[in-house]
Amino acid sequence: MTVVGIIDYRAGNIRSIRNAFEHIGCETRLVTDAAELNGVSHVVLPGVGAFAFCMQRLSESGMLPALERWALVEHRPLLGICVGMQLMARRGLELGDHEGLNWMGGKVLPLVANGARVRVPHVGWNDVTFAEPFGAFTADSKADFYFDHSFAFFDPEFGETIGRCTHGQDFAAVVRRGNVVAAQFHPEKSQDAGIRFLEGFLAL
């Protein structure tokens, strides 16, 4: 039975994520405490706001040890979205230099604006090229997803970058380490392509 547990640590746009999974036909549940992971099959780690703010909220939530066990020991499916992806880096350089979860290694650095050609924040629909198959997306396929961010994950070390995007620079749009998947874009806001992506995650 597919039950999606969305980590509610007061730093994410939870409602939209929940709506998208319910549209697919899943049961969803907000998880505010490690005990509530009981009965959950897939975990989603959202994130909106500054890196340090999200990291602090997540630490304060007390759910971190359970999430690390879920993702890294039990290798169960977990999807990080936007800052929820960035937190998986070793370090984040938004408003200072902060330690991340280090599930994927690497750093989160600012995107660099370049006149009218490359504006920051990177807002809107951009194409992601898949290097590996994921759900309905085959290797080398492209699809447009909705992005809204000023910082990006450039060099994941432990995971594999299975989707790439370019905005001035090349950055990781989707990283995967076993059943842990993370996306810089917002699948819950990406219409049909986003729904297909979430279905790919649910197939894990």
Place this chain on the structure above:
Amino acid sequence: MLKKRLIPKLLIQHRQIGSMTRPVLVTTRQFDQSFDVGDPVSQAKIYQAQMADELIVLNIDRTLIGSDKLLLGIIERLASETFMPLAVGGGVSSVEDFGRLLDHGADKVVINTVAAKNPDIIDAAASQFGAQCVVVSIDYRRDADGTPRVHTDRASRRTERSVVEWAHEAAQRGAGEIVLVDADRDGTGNGLDCALCAEVAYSLPIPVILSGGCGIASHFSDGFLDGGAEAISAGTFFAFRDQNPIQTRSHVRNSGIDIRMET
């Protein structure tokens, strides 16, 4: 490559229908006359089917959106029945309102009069919710000598601020996007103000959304090519004309502009 965006604008007013107050979708002409179009949620679903890239939803009554249960209910329904980004505003009065709107399903918050009166709200909201969440909308009209001046309160009150300077200040304070709305072109279909948009867009690193005056499909390509806009928002054009975002998209694409063609 990042695509240019087409953003239908949903303007919402409260209407007394029998004994009930209902939020209805309207369009306006020069920010004055308004025309009822229908139900905001049904229209949003049509726009989603027509591949709109995003929606801007604005309360144009003088109610405070953060405590307006009817409007918050509409936002909640929009967020649960469509899967695209929602920028919401009109009657935002505090940083706390950002949290309320996001909790009800908005992805970004559009501020206008409140920012012009108290610019510190931009810094405060950006540091709490991130620059990507803060959209500063600037309504303006031109003086007799042609100088564009920032107007507040649904473009009814002229200020001394220059549009270009205010856009720069907003960006510096942490706005993630700027919306430029020429109130005198609103609803006329006479074309966008590409000249002012270019002046703002080419001097700022953040995206600029241009609005006010779309009447034919070529106005959109003009806005992208001549105005340097990252996105174009239109209310009347998409609501009333025999035009929709798919047809407009093809025209824009045929003008050599990179725009999303499939979902």
